[in-house]
Amino acid sequence: MAALTLTMVFVIQHTQARHQRATQRKLDEILRAMPGTDNSLLTLEHASDEELRAAGHQHREIRQATLDDHSGPGAQRSEEDPAQRPP
Numbered sequence: 247m248a249a250l251t252l253t254m255v256f257v258i259q260h261t262q263a264r265h266q267r268a269t270q271r272k273l274d275e276i277l278r279a280m281p282g283t284d285n286s287l288l289t290l291e292h293a294s295d296e297e298l299r300a301a302g303h304q305h306r307e308i309r310q311a312t313l314d315d316h317s318g319p320g321a322q323r324s325e326e327d328p329a330q331r332p333p
Contacts, residue, residue: 270291277283290301 274288277285277288287301290298293301
């Protein structure tokens with residue numbers, strides 16, 4: 247029974263990894279095809295922790311600026327990062 251469980255875990259992990267790689271390739275292709283996109287995003291999976299944090303911070307600022315520009319008085323801001331909300 248333990249061997250069967252181990253085999254199933256391996257099969258599931260392999261399938262998930264394969265789907266994840268395929269999805270990543272699709273996203274990379276979308277980024278490459280769109281004019282004006284930041285191509286440095288294509289290599290984020292190989293970035294250092296510091297580079298990932300910097301990219302996350304930059305995109306939170308972009309999201310917030312977009313929300314500020316497009317939200318009217320009293321509008322809900324559902325896109326805010328929960329980690330950035332005041333306590």
